[in-house]
Amino acid sequence: xxxxxxxARAPLPHPGSGAGSPVPSRHSAAVVRGEADLLAVALPFxxxxxxAGDVVALTCPPDIAALLCGELGERAGQVRxxxxxxxxxxxxxxxxAHARRTAEQAGDRQLRVLSLVDFGxxxxxxxxxxxxxxxxxxxxxxxxxxxxxxxxxRRLPAEVVETAAATHxxxxxDGAWGPSPAYRDPVEYLxxxxxxxxxxxxxxxxxxxxxxxxxxxxxxxxxxVLAARVPDRDQREDLHLAAAEVAAxxxxxxxxxxxxxxxxxxERLVCAITDCGHSFGDPLAGFRPAHGADxxxxxxxxxxARKLWDSVDLVPGPEGLTVRLSTRLQPA
Numbered sequence: 001x002x003x004x005x006x007x008a009r010a011p012l013p014h015p016g017s018g019a020g021s022p023v024p025s026r027h028s029a030a031v032v033r034g035e036a037d038l039l040a041v042a043l044p045f046x047x048x049x050x051x052a053g054d055v056v057a058l059t060c061p062p063d064i065a066a067l068l069c070g071e072l073g074e075r076a077g078q079v080r081x082x083x084x085x086x087x088x089x090x091x092x093x094x095x096x097a098h099a100r101r102t103a104e105q106a107g108d109r110q111l112r113v114l115s116l117v118d119f120g121x122x123x124x125x126x127x128x129x130x131x132x133x134x135x136x137x138x139x140x141x142x143x144x145x146x147x148x149x150x151x152x153x154r155r156l157p158a159e160v161v162e163t164a165a166a167t168h169x170x171x172x173x174d175g176a177w178g179p180s181p182a183y184r185d186p187v188e189y190l191x192x193x194x195x196x197x198x199x200x201x202x203x204x205x206x207x208x209x210x211x212x213x214x215x216x217x218x219x220x221x222x223x224x225v226l227a228a229r230v231p232d233r234d235q236r237e238d239l240h241l242a243a244a245e246v247a248a249x250x251x252x253x254x255x256x257x258x259x260x261x262x263x264x265x266x267e268r269l270v271c272a273i274t275d276c277g278h279s280f281g282d283p284l285a286g287f288r289p290a291h292g293a294d295x296x297x298x299x300x301x302x303x304x305a306r307k308l309w310d311s312v313d314l315v316p317g318p319e320g321l322t323v324r325l326s327t328r329l330q331p332a
Contacts, residue, residue, distance in 0.1 A: 025145045027137055028177065029168035031161060033153045035067065041172055042114055043071055045148050049112035050075055054146070057102070059086040060116040068114070086115045087125075092132040092287055093306050096139045103143040113147040119160060123196065124311040124326055126160050130193065133167040134186040135287040148172065190283035195315040198270045198326055200263045211257035218247045218260060222271065229264050231332035239327065242308040243271050245301035246323050250275040254321065269327055276320040286312060 030041045046068065049056040057080040058065050069076035083089025084098045103111040119129030133149065151164045165171060165182035166189060207225045212218045222243050230236040250258045254275030261272045286302030302323070305312045310327040 025137075025141050025143050025147075026170060027133075027145075027147050027149070027168050028170035028172055029149045029151060029164040029180075030172035031151045031153065031164060038064070038116070038150055038152060039067075039071060041148070041150065041175075042068060044175070045112070045114060046072065046079065049110070049146075050078055052110065054110040054112040055102070055106040056080065056112045056114075057082045057085055058114050059083050059088055060114070061088065061118055064116045085113055087120075087129055087132055088118060091307050091310075092128065092135070093303055095132065096136060096287060099136075099140050099145060100143055103140070103145050106144070111143070111145045113145065115147060115149045117149050117151050117156060117160070117164075119156075124198065126157070127193065127313070128311050129160070130163045130167060131190060132287075133163070134184075134189050135284055137167070137169060138186050138284055139287055187283050195313050195324070198263070198268070198324070200265050200268050200270050201261075201272075203263055203265060205261045205263050207260060207262035210259040212260065215248055215251045218251075218258065218273075219244045221260065222247065222262070225262050229266075229269065230329060232330040233332075235327075235330045238308040239269070239271075239325075242301075242304040243273070243325060245304050246273050246325065249301040250323070253277075264329070267329055269329055271325045272315075272322050273325075274320050274322040278316060278321060281314070285314075 032038045032041060046056060056078065058068060059082055060068065065081050069079065069081075072079060082098075082102070084095060085102065086095055089095070090098060099111075099113070117129070117133075119125045136147075149164070149168065151161045153161055165180045166184050168180055169183045170177055171180045206229065207221060209218070209221055212221070219240075223240050226236050226240050226243075230239060247258070247260070250273050255277040256275065258273065258275045260274070261270075263270045286306040289300060289303050302312065302314075305323070305325055309325040311325070313322075313324040313326075315322040315324055
């Protein structure tokens with residue numbers, strides 16, 4: 001990351017810095033270390049948006065939103081605080097859909113979003129965050145959205161910071177905007193991400209079925225485990241709905257036999273559904289409905305899974321393709 005940032009020195013004109021209509025989507029990252037660095041990058045970005053008449057939004061933890069608003073003073077009233085534009089306030093499909101709606105509602109004005117990256121404390125959350133940042137480059141590329149993502153080395157693990165250059169087409173270095181030499185298109189980048197085992201998978205499974213005869217049988221088996229192991233009723237119903245859709249995909253579009261494994265330690269739940277196919281499919285699957293707004297046409301399996309489970313991994317292996325769903329369990 002440091003080498004890539006060092007190479008991105010050639011300045012680019014910044015969206016909103018000149019006259020004219022909004023430009024297409026621009027997704028940029030800046031690596032900072034603490035509040036002073038953060039303010040040095042964030043305040044000029046916000047100031048340029050306010051002067052240009054952009055729709056300016058923050059999607060930051062409360063302490064950083066308060067810090068920025070304090071620095072903006074009276075102008076803070078012109079800035080939206082909207083955690084739903086990132087994983088701070090929504091899961092990936094909902095955050096991306098909300099960004100599209102917000103950009104559309106902005107009309108002729110540019111949507112300018114400042115985000116402080118925070119993917120949570122677990123490696124599973126980090127993986128979902130990296131996927132979200134990468135997929136956003138395709139999902140909202142046709143919208144007039146100018147997003148700047150701040151990666152604070154004091155808040156984030158090094159392995160997350162190192163992904164910024166690969167998941168953002170542009171970097172900000174010493175106030176200069178330039179292309180990221182390490183950027184990779186999501187279609188190339190997402191399938192190459194690692195799929196480490198969830199720690200709970202090293203315990204005995206609470207469900208292990210091979211060559212499940214029918215989709216109905218698989219749905220019932222998953223439902224029985226969820227009824228016994230998920231204390232919150234609403235979460236239990238959400239998890240079952242999404243897992244059943246993933247199971248339907250395995251039977252309708254995969255190659256039999258279909259198997260399932262489930263693990264839980266009382267705090268986290270993992271469900272892995274495997275068929276004997278070996279096609280990875282669309283790397284962007286699940287970040288948007290397969291058939292757009294027409295949900296009646298189906299294709300909602302991975303989309304629902306990403307909406308209702310914390311983490312969704314598509315794991316190819318010698319036995320076939322596994323869709324691994326994992327989530328934290330909520331108390332009753």
